[in-house]
Amino acid sequence: xxxxxxxxxxxxxxxxxxxxxxxxxxxxxxxxxxxxxxxxxxxxxxxxxxxxxxxxxxxxxxxxxxxxxxxxxxxxxxxxxxxxxxxxxxxx
Ligand SMILES: [Zn+2]
Numbered sequence: 001x002x003x004x005x006x007x008x009x010x011x012x013x014x015x016x017x018x019x020x021x022x023x024x025x026x027x028x029x030x031x032x033x034x035x036x037x038x039x040x041x042x043x044x045x046x047x048x049x050x051x052x053x054x055x056x057x058x059x060x061x062x063x064x065x066x067x068x069x070x071x072x073x074x075x076x077x078x079x080x081x082x083x084x085x086x087x088x089x090x091x092x
Contacts, residue, residue: 002084002085003042003082003083003084003085004056004057004082004083004085005056005057005058005080005081005082006054006055006056006057006064006066006080006081006082006083006088007054007055007057007077007078007079007080007081008052008053008054008072008073008074008075008076008077008079009053009054009055009061009063009077010077017051023050023051024050024051024052024053024065025048025049025050025051025067026051027051027065027089028051028065028066028067028089031065031089032087032089036048036051036067038067039067039068039069039071039072040066040067040068040083040084040087041066041068041069041072041081041082041083042081042082042083042084044069044071044072046068046069046070046071046072047069048067048068048069049068049069049070049073050067050068050070050073051065051066051067051068052065052066052067052068052072052073053065053091054066054068054083054088056088057080062090062092063090063091063092064088064089064090064091065088065089065090065091066083066087066088066089067087
C-alpha cells in the first residue's frame, strides 16, 4: 500500500450512481465508513466535490471511486496523478 498513479476515467459523467446511494461520493463514504474530507489527489487541498471515476495507471479498465475536487475530476484522461491506494473503492 502507498501512493499509486491513477487517471480519470472519462465518459462517466452521465453514469447514475447505484440506486442505494445518492451520489458516487455517498457511495464512497458509505463503503469506507467515513466522510470524505479533502480531494484525494496527493498534495491537493481541494474539497471532495465529487466521487470521481478513476483507473489505476497501467491496469486494465477496472474502475474505482475516489473523492476528487472539480479540478482533479476534470483532468484529461491521459494525465496521471497520485492517490493513496487504500482509498480507492472499487465500483463493482
Ligand atoms: Zn484536487
